[in-house]
Amino acid sequence: xxxxxxxxxxxxHRGGTSAGLQDLDLKISAGEKVVISxxxxxxxxxxxxxxxxxxxxxxxxxxxxxxxxPGAAGVAWVGQxxxxxxxxxxxxxxxxxxxxxERTLWAxxxxxxxxxxxxxxxxxxxxxxxEEGHGLSGGQASRLALARALLAGAPLxxxxxxxxxxxxxSAQRVLKALxxxxxxxxxxxxxxxxxxxxxxxxxxxxxxxxxxxxxxxA
Ligand code: ADP
Ligand code: ADP
Numbered sequence: 001x002x003x004x005x006x007x008x009x010x011x012x013h014r015g016g017t018s019a020g021l022q023d024l025d026l027k028i029s030a031g032e033k034v035v036i037s038x039x040x041x042x043x044x045x046x047x048x049x050x051x052x053x054x055x056x057x058x059x060x061x062x063x064x065x066x067x068x069x070p071g072a073a074g075v076a077w078v079g080q081x082x083x084x085x086x087x088x089x090x091x092x093x094x095x096x097x098x099x100x101x102e103r104t105l106w107a108x109x110x111x112x113x114x115x116x117x118x119x120x121x122x123x124x125x126x127x128x129x130x131e132e133g134h135g136l137s138g139g140q141a142s143r144l145a146l147a148r149a150l151l152a153g154a155p156l157x158x159x160x161x162x163x164x165x166x167x168x169x170s171a172q173r174v175l176k177a178l179x180x181x182x183x184x185x186x187x188x189x190x191x192x193x194x195x196x197x198x199x200x201x202x203x204x205x206x207x208x209x210x211x212x213x214x215x216x217x218a
Pocket of ligand 2: 081135136137138139140166167169170
């Protein structure tokens, strides 16, 4: 889907200072993969929250395909600590796609580089972030969230620092899985600090103090 911000402002007032986003004009085309960076507190998460429909702008409008409100077309969200259901890997996938066939579930696991992990689990299916040391690692949990997004078929994928806190190897696996999901149809917007994640975007935006200060294509 296409995502447009039309002169969007959001203000948070705290102790006399205001922060948020100011007068954001931005068009993201359907199928584009965009990476957003900038200092902490610049307004990057705020932009993602607006795109997801978690937050309403004070001014301006955020639109999907020029007319729909955010969220109307289906959004998948992957944060630093992905929200997984309390249950097995399988349950996490089937809750997202109840109709999916076995073959499709495994294809999604392959996509997310998790098939090996799941095959090596005692009962074939791991418990995400489980106790007793046999849960998924942070990187694996992020990749499971990506597999779920793939199965759910959400046309817009929003990622808030999905590789933060992961070791370089693990972060690389997450970026690889994300690359496989970037099929040119699904629109992807990712906030990222690390250089590797930033390089993975075909379009790179920089936000500083609530303003878009850079917009370049790789
Ligand atoms: P970034 O993701 O770039 O680190 P954020 O978008 O999270 O920045 O935040 C931008 C600014 O808005 C920060 O100063 C932050 O403290 C403030 N802010 C964000 N969300 C809220 C909120 N719900 N209430 C008050 N202030 C907020
Ligand atoms: P990987 O390289 O396999 O992706 P990570 O670097 O993400 O692994 O995680 C390293 C270790 O930290 C893992 O063994 C995992 O058990 C643990 N871990 C990471 N995130 C979490 C979490 N949210 N809850 C519990 N354990 C975690």
